[in-house]
Amino acid sequence: xxxxxxxxKKEDGDELIRWLDSPEVLRNFxxxxxxxxxxxxxxxxxxxxxNASISCEVDGKLAGMSVLYLQLFEKLKHQCLFAIITSPECxxxxxxxxxxxxxxxxxxxxxxxxxxxxxxxxxNPAFRLYERSGFIEYGKHTHFxxxxxxxxxxxxxxxxx
Amino acid sequence: MKNITExxxxxxxxxxxxxxxxxxxxxxxxxxxxxxxxxxxxEREIFTKNWASFFRYKCALTAVYKGKVVGMAVLFLMPxxxxxxxGMLYFIVxxxxxxKGVGSSLIKNIIHLGKTRFALERIYLDVYExxxxxxxxxxxxxxxxxxxxxxxxxxxGKYKGRHLMEVSxx
Numbered sequence: 001x002x003x004x005x006x007x008x009k010k011e012d013g014d015e016l017i018r019w020l021d022s023p024e025v026l027r028n029f030x031x032x033x034x035x036x037x038x039x040x041x042x043x044x045x046x047x048x049x050x051n052a053s054i055s056c057e058v059d060g061k062l063a064g065m066s067v068l069y070l071q072l073f074e075k076l077k078h079q080c081l082f083a084i085i086t087s088p089e090c091x092x093x094x095x096x097x098x099x100x101x102x103x104x105x106x107x108x109x110x111x112x113x114x115x116x117x118x119x120x121x122x123x124n125p126a127f128r129l130y131e132r133s134g135f136i137e138y139g140k141h142t143h144f145x146x147x148x149x150x151x152x153x154x155x156x157x158x159x160x161x
Numbered sequence: 162m163k164n165i166t167e168x169x170x171x172x173x174x175x176x177x178x179x180x181x182x183x184x185x186x187x188x189x190x191x192x193x194x195x196x197x198x199x200x201x202x203x204e205r206e207i208f209t210k211n212w213a214s215f216f217r218y219k220c221a222l223t224a225v226y227k228g229k230v231v232g233m234a235v236l237f238l239m240p241x242x243x244x245x246x247x248g249m250l251y252f253i254v255x256x257x258x259x260x261k262g263v264g265s266s267l268i269k270n271i272i273h274l275g276k277t278r279f280a281l282e283r284i285y286l287d288v289y290e291x292x293x294x295x296x297x298x299x300x301x302x303x304x305x306x307x308x309x310x311x312x313x314x315x316x317x318g319k320y321k322g323r324h325l326m327e328v329s330x331x
Contacts, residue, residue: 033242072207
């Protein structure tokens with residue numbers, strides 16, 4: 001498996017939409033339908049100009065993306081929320097783990113962030129990846145998402161860089 | 162008179178275009194940035210613009226006393242369906258009229274508005290570590306959901322955490 005990383009490009013957005021457009025994946029995100037997916041992807045891609053979105057390729061094919069939602073206000077700029085996703089074809093192959101490692105390094109060395117935090121919804125297997133990568137849970141927001149009649153708890157985790 | 166909200170000269174109305182200059186004025190008061198994410202004039206303007214962008218949804222209230230605007234509150238509504246029952250609250254009282262019941266009145270009424278008009282199930286807000294707003298908000302029925310360390314970094318290099326507090330109706 002030949003894995004490489006680069007800054008994201010606007011054209012990556014179509015794949016990002018495809019990856020998000022599945023009920024199993026959407027369970028782990030606040031978006032509900034294609035309208036919301038496209039809105040969220042537009043916001044994600046707006047961070048390209050800040051060098052804050054990373055794309056990962058496996059054997060030359062887009063396999064994952066991450067984004068650091070850099071803060072606008074000066075006194076919040078040392079930390080930010082981030083998100084990560086891998087293509088359905090590359091899940092369970094260690095791609096997410098490598099992309100996460102690369103993203104955290106980019107956050108520290110290039111963007112000079114001191115800490116990053118993330119939101120993971122209860123039941124998302126990525127929780128274990130975050131734990132293994134040194135993220136610490138600092139709280140839970142119960143009943144956060146309401147998907148139909150089901151409530152889903154949001155777990156918040158952070159890592160000092 | 163201690164509590165001006167009991168006066169016949171006190172009223173609440175929906176915020177409207179033109180109210181935002183009061184926000185900008187109050188935001189400049191010494192110490193005000195301790196409770197908000199902004200620090201510079203540019204940041205105050207951005208924050209004011211965000212706040213005012215919710216006026217058209219009728220989810221923002223303005224308190225008026227003797228014809229003068231003395232406080233404002235807003236619910237930042239969430240754009241996605243799965244979080245559409247949430248509102249993020251911000252409020253501010255004219256520093257010259259604090260401790261006269263305006264904050265309580267704004268919060269009580271914006272909670273009612275959130276519940277009845279927008280069918281919100283929870284309203285939350287961030288309170289920065291050390292803020293004297295925390296006991297006041299607890300008095301208004303908010304409870305702490307979580308605490309995150311080192312969210313704010315001051316110009317002096319000192320960090321502050323944030324308390325996420327909420328009122329929930331579920």
